[in-house]
Amino acid sequence: MGNKRAHFGIARATCALGLVATLLTGCGSDGDSGDGVTKLTFAASTFGDPGRGPLLTKWLDEFNQSQTKVQVSAAAVPYPTFGQTVLTQMGSGKGPDLIRFDMPEFEAASDAGLVAPLDKVIDASKYDLLKQPDQFMVHDGVRHGVIFEASNYAMFYNADLIPTPPTTYEQFTSTAKSLTKGDVFGLAFRQTEAEEAGVWQDIFNYVYGFGGAWSDGKNLTINSPENLKGLQAFKDLYDANVIPRGADAATFRRMFAEGKVGMELNNGGYVTATRGQNAKLNFNVAPIPFPVRKQGAILAPIVINEASEGKEEAGTFIKWALEPQNQVKLQEILGASSVATATQRSAEALKATAFLPVFDGLTETSLPQIVLGFEAKTPDIRKVVVQNVVAALQGKADLKSALDRAQQQATELVR
Amino acid sequence: MTVVEQTGAPKTTPPGRPRRRPSPLGSKWTPYLFLAPAALFILVFQAVPLVQEVYLSFTRTRLLNPTRSEWVGLENFNRIFGDPEFHRTLLITVVYVITCVVVAIGAGLVVALLLNRKFRGRGVARALVTVPWAAPGIAVALIATWMLNAQYGIVNRFLDAVGLGVPGGAILDSPRYALPAVLATTIWQLFPFTSVVLLSALQSVPQDLNEAATVDGAGRWATFRAVTWQVIKPTVGLLALLMTIWSLRRFELIWLMTKGGPVGATETLVIDLYSQAFDSKELGSAAAIGMVGVVISLIVIIGSRLVARAVEKGDVR
Numbered sequence: 233m234g235n236k237r238a239h240f241g242i243a244r245a246t247c248a249l250g251l252v253a254t255l256l257t258g259c260g261s262d263g264d265s266g267d268g269v270t271k272l273t274f275a276a277s278t279f280g281d282p283g284r285g286p287l288l289t290k291w292l293d294e295f296n297q298s299q300t301k302v303q304v305s306a307a308a309v310p311y312p313t314f315g316q317t318v319l320t321q322m323g324s325g326k327g328p329d330l331i332r333f334d335m336p337e338f339e340a341a342s343d344a345g346l347v348a349p350l351d352k353v354i355d356a357s358k359y360d361l362l363k364q365p366d367q368f369m370v371h372d373g374v375r376h377g378v379i380f381e382a383s384n385y386a387m388f389y390n391a392d393l394i395p396t397p398p399t400t401y402e403q404f405t406s407t408a409k410s411l412t413k414g415d416v417f418g419l420a421f422r423q424t425e426a427e428e429a430g431v432w433q434d435i436f437n438y439v440y441g442f443g444g445a446w447s448d449g450k451n452l453t454i455n456s457p458e459n460l461k462g463l464q465a466f467k468d469l470y471d472a473n474v475i476p477r478g479a480d481a482a483t484f485r486r487m488f489a490e491g492k493v494g495m496e497l498n499n500g501g502y503v504t505a506t507r508g509q510n511a512k513l514n515f516n517v518a519p520i521p522f523p524v525r526k527q528g529a530i531l532a533p534i535v536i537n538e539a540s541e542g543k544e545e546a547g548t549f550i551k552w553a554l555e556p557q558n559q560v561k562l563q564e565i566l567g568a569s570s571v572a573t574a575t576q577r578s579a580e581a582l583k584a585t586a587f588l589p590v591f592d593g594l595t596e597t598s599l600p601q602i603v604l605g606f607e608a609k610t611p612d613i614r615k616v617v618v619q620n621v622v623a624a625l626q627g628k629a630d631l632k633s634a635l636d637r638a639q640q641q642a643t644e645l646v647r
Numbered sequence: 648m649t650v651v652e653q654t655g656a657p658k659t660t661p662p663g664r665p666r667r668r669p670s671p672l673g674s675k676w677t678p679y680l681f682l683a684p685a686a687l688f689i690l691v692f693q694a695v696p697l698v699q700e701v702y703l704s705f706t707r708t709r710l711l712n713p714t715r716s717e718w719v720g721l722e723n724f725n726r727i728f729g730d731p732e733f734h735r736t737l738l739i740t741v742v743y744v745i746t747c748v749v750v751a752i753g754a755g756l757v758v759a760l761l762l763n764r765k766f767r768g769r770g771v772a773r774a775l776v777t778v779p780w781a782a783p784g785i786a787v788a789l790i791a792t793w794m795l796n797a798q799y800g801i802v803n804r805f806l807d808a809v810g811l812g813v814p815g816g817a818i819l820d821s822p823r824y825a826l827p828a829v830l831a832t833t834i835w836q837l838f839p840f841t842s843v844v845l846l847s848a849l850q851s852v853p854q855d856l857n858e859a860a861t862v863d864g865a866g867r868w869a870t871f872r873a874v875t876w877q878v879i880k881p882t883v884g885l886l887a888l889l890m891t892i893w894s895l896r897r898f899e900l901i902w903l904m905t906k907g908g909p910v911g912a913t914e915t916l917v918i919d920l921y922s923q924a925f926d927s928k929e930l931g932s933a934a935a936i937g938m939v940g941v942v943i944s945l946i947v948i949i950g951s952r953l954v955a956r957a958v959e960k961g962d963v964r
Contacts, residue, residue, distance in 0.1 A: 478817025
């Protein structure tokens with residue numbers, strides 16, 4: 233009798249522990265739902281974009297309608313926390329099945345072995361992939377991603393305020409100064425530590441546009457004379473009060489859409505967002521007028537999570553996305569961005585947006601915003617560089633000392 | 648309570664009534680039974696992570712590969728204590744905590760004393776004063792950021808109008824003004840709580856003692872010191888302890904307003920911890936910083952207990 237009672241007690245305790253364990257583990261990937269359909273999640277910060285998110289979701293619906301065995305659902309994670317959220321999930325062996333990464337996070341995930349090799353899933357030779365951006369998708373001969381979006385940086389300008397765009401750096405600064413009056417600013421860029429990733433994207437154009445680079449492939453060159461020159465140009469514009477200081481990107485982009493900012497360096501994805509804010513805004517685009525024609529590009533690869541239980545099915549989605557007609561649709565959604573393959577722009581698209589060829593013409597001179605040779609360490613180097621550049625902007629250090637300090641700190645990080 | 652001693656004949660079951668099993672609620676295990684859910688919760692969600700954190704702090708563990716951790720002994724502690732940036736973080740934390748505790752309790756006491764007086768609309772005032780405390784931290788941070796916005800924030804407009812404007816208006820981007828701005832926001836959120844708690848303590852001050860002190864010729868300040876303060880002192884002590892612990896671990900408000908910047912001007916321990924864990928992806932260093940926070944909290948708790956005992960014994964006034 234006593235034994236029976238003890239067994240009953242053990243059984244109850246086991247049930248209780250089982251219940252607690254179930255609650256603690258939570259829900260994992262949907263996987264096979266039991267009806268033979270594999271349900272996958274595709275995480276991308278762009279799903280949350282007011283202009284492009286709904287269109288991308290429709291594009292996903294088209295895939296889902298074309299399939300009987302695979303269904304992909306969108307997971308919108310906000311851009312500022314996207315990398316942290318998804319990388320943390322992946323580090324613990326979970327996370328979405330498909331991910332649209334930005335380059336620094338892609339490199340970190342790839343280096344940590346969290347991204348599935350794609351060579352067995354897709355045959356890249358079957359597609360007309362854009363060579364310049366696509367080369368960054370392959371590490372040590374292994375393909376880890378396919379370009380989902382490639383977006384070159386150009387100069388957006390308000391055509392009502394600036395009838396003729398500047399073509400030299402001197403014209404660029406004088407235009408910015410002459411336009412700044414009252415609540416109108418000649419230029420806008422990110423300059424606060426709170427927008428670290430954005431500041432990195434902005435200063436990238438100044439560094440490369442003045443002939444600099446973050447590394448020579450083997451050693452960091454953060455404090456090189458060329459970098460100092462480029463970042464001095466950035467600081468001079470900050471000091472000249474031609475930008476709305478303290479305004480975050482959301483604020484100054486709204487100001488641009490309201491005609492209160494003259495110029496902004498931004499990527500092709502911004503075209504749709506600007507039109508979404510003010511469809512009547514008369515703006516145009518030109519190459520960045522810096523001494524060297526070299527600028528950043530937002531490369532956003534799509535990857536498959538190594539921990540996904542539906543890698544093959546995820547591959548089905550990537551193959552579908554790479555089909556020519558789906559690439560065309562994707563490019564139309566992404567606006568002035570390019571996609572993985574060489575795609576012709578339609579006459580209607582060119583008529584609606586005459587400056588699209590400006591973006592396309594920059595592809596060969598655009599570089600992803602990573603530190604070449606130290607790709608996986610880019611987020612760490614970025615933090616160090618941005619902190620020191622912001623310190624120089626705030627007058628806490630002169631720019632040369634700030635860059636020397638950044639060089640020293642970053643070198644210790646990558647040693 | 649009356650205790651009845653049972654003597655004489657042994658206890659027997661009354662005839663005609665079946666013998667009942669003793670109720671489980673009467674057993675010696677009953678208290679443990681009631682405590683078990685809370686204990687299990689604390690064990691699973693507090694003790695286990697704490698033990699894990701202690702272990703992590705002695706390892707080199709990357710966020711992206713947490714399973715490949717390596718035992719490094721005191722290396723993480725040596726590194727963080729050898730870093731002058733960490734010393735600055737500790738200093739900022741101390742400044743943040745002390746300012747929050749002193750000003751929130753001071754402002755709370757002033758407001759509580761005012762709300763304890765009789766005036767028309769007192770009920771409405773008491774209700775309104777709790778609004779900042781009722782608002783979620785995220786909402787408070789967003790409202791403050793909006794008010795301090797360099798381009799359209801009302802604070803800049805006001806400061807400009809009175810000739811105290813920050814150049815460019817970027818208060819949260821200025822290493823000089825960011826910490827005071829974050830502190831002001833934190834205190835704005837905290838002081839309603841202290842004032843409500845202190846108001847309830849004030850209402851327990853015996854009115855006849857106040858009247859007696861007045862009759863004896865004591866002024867307002869002397870009456871406050873001799874009567875009111877003596878009654879509310881334990882409450883202030885408890886509030887100070889709570890405020891210290893809460894301020895040490897406050898994250899969302901600072902993170903949303905400045906992310907610890909500019910140039911580390913608002914970087915407290917928890918911000919540094921988050922930064923190490925999720926920006927640098929170094930879980931080991933982050934755990935070491937967390938341990939420093941735990942030790943500080945323990946020192947504060949033990950210190951406050953010692954002070955409380957000394958006060959009870961009359962060693963400290």
